[in-house]
Amino acid sequence: MNLVQHIVFLVLTTAAAAATAAPFTPTDDTQVVETLPRRLTGSAAPQRALRAQLQRTPGDVTLAVRAAREAIARARLEGDPRELGAAQAALAPWWNDAHAPAAVRLLRATLRQSQHDFSAALADLQALLDDRSAAPALQAQAELTRAGVLQVLGRWAEAAAGCERLAGARYATLDANVRWAAQACGAELMSLRGQADAAESRLAALARDAEPGDAAWIALIRAELAERRGDARAQAHYRTALQARADVYTLAAYADWLLAARRARDVLPLLEGRDAADALLLRQAMAYRQLGDARAAAATAALRERFAAARARGDTLHQREEALFALHLEDDAAKALALARAQWAQQKEPADALLLVQAARAAKQEAAADPVRQFMRETGYADARLGLVAQRFAAGQP
């Protein structure tokens, strides 16, 4: 950003901040003052009734687990972290209980993982897996959740071992979906660990017998794999995934693909009306900027305000988004690099590797990306977007 842009920007953001400083009283009773989050799950009344019932009988595990599970399901659909807080509140009597019932443990692990308390999540899942009296169905879910956590942490060998156990004898009596999930779980890890071709043919086979809801998952894995290989078929897979469920994660991933292809014009209709999500407002702002659209300034100011509000509450869950913001919208490579490093220390997803490499390059500190190079050597991970090493997509093949 040059000096003039800087000044214009400062004036705009200051004006935006000042504009929100004074409370107001609407004069018209029919004026709509707030749109509630998309109620994909219907009316809020049953939730209130359930909560009231729970407050009358706080020790009722069945009721508490039901309330927490419903809240987590809403969090997934609506992308609203408040629902995760509601789930935690429902589990409050057992939140610090070392001997919590198995069903509570599973939900608690999911919530702790969402708060990035990975070690506590893993401890809960391990305890559930070690509990021979726990229902195999719960354990199967725990195994899958654990593989997911380990994958996020970059502990891919352990994650793959979990997927293999899921396909094993212990869970053989369960639903066929468990075996399908075990294979999908294993195939995704293959796709990350340098066995791209083998992973792709497995995923293609799995896609054929997938239930409609699960097809979206497979399509997303295939889209991301294609993207890492620089294969244009990524777009078709992203579209398939989005048709099944347009959640925040998939929308952001597809928007990133479009932005990398310099197709910002296609990002705007994709994210229309979804700017409540920080990750999606961020992609909108990046698209405006790529197009030289004046709306970039307002979107950037809104994001800055949201990050400040998150920091004010002591929240550090937005590190990746903040790093992207610093890198692509604030042109502050040093800040982006610091955040990207902190993020890489916590999580090792493909997006985190890309972020660290790009931030290091922007900050002209190529060596800062060394941890990613090291990780690639250790795991066989490859990604055409990184431009780091000779491509090794054939690594898993003879």
Next chain:
Amino acid sequence: MRWLCSIALSIALSLAAASSHAHKASDAYWTVEVAGERLTQRLDIALRDLDREIAVDANEDGQLAWGEVRSRWPAIESLAAAGARVQADGRACTVTERGAPALDEHSDGRYAVMRQTLVCDGPVADLTLHYTLFAASDATHRGVVRLVRGDATHSAVLDPSAPAQRFGSDAAAPRTFFGFVGEGVHHILIGTDHILFLLALLLPAVLAVRRTPAPPASPGSALLDVLRIVTAFTVAHSITLALAVFEVISPPSRWIESVIAASVVLAALNNLRPVITRQRWVVTFAFGLVHGFGFAGALKDLGLAGGSLAAPLLGFNLGVELGQLAIVALFLPLAWALRSTVLYRRVLLQGGSVAVALVALVWLVERAFDLSLMA
């Protein structure tokens, strides 16, 4: 992170788009301003949180009309009153004014704004904020607090599961040892009366005999004189500072402040017409005792009540000594260099002492009679 497949098990639960948090979790913004006996507070609660809790969306159309919000305002106010309570220690406060229903825009949507003024039966010192809003329905909800007291603003994040938080009379009080060292240095450097007392005592130290005109002193005797004075002052005020902080003796501050002013007047006058020339350290020690009570007042104002006293006391005292040493280190070489000049003898020693005596005399009258002459 990604959502992982939901196996069609009864629990059908996956790694819920966990880190693609759409936005931040729920917060309410609470500002409390303290001015004497008056408390002004403002609490902003997100409309969507209110709807989840007490059903604001009467027609369930997913949109909140202002009429719907307005008709639920009494319920919103009682929810707020139960969830966010301010308690002024030892004071009874009553609500004297309530703001009209209003809204404000925050980074994640519209918030209901509740404003009220409370008047207490005396000046408010310590405050306790009780915060339990949404404790039963959202474990990640937080109250983002701003406490404003004069020029000082203190921020805190309240967790409804650990609801009561106490704020001392100076919310910006340091909490670490080095924080108290800093406060000690700060106090002596802005404490004009202590500095003037010290300077009035040090001005003649570079001259041999306390009569006018006095010949320059030898370096050794000047240094010894300074050392004796500074040591006497330090030992004396350390004793009374500790006695006052541990509440062994707590003389009324008006008398202490008046005697401190008097000590400055006398020290300055003694330079003009020396009465005490030998063993000035004894007099310094006596007045040092009074200055110690003055330091204790400043330390107590930082809000020590209740907590551990030893570390703050040590830190603050160390800070005072460091500040005092800095003054001596600046003053002494200058005085030494200038000691034979007319400038030093006439202007600085004589004129300076007259000026110091006059200023301190004004303080003395102000403090003793509770007047304001140099406002």
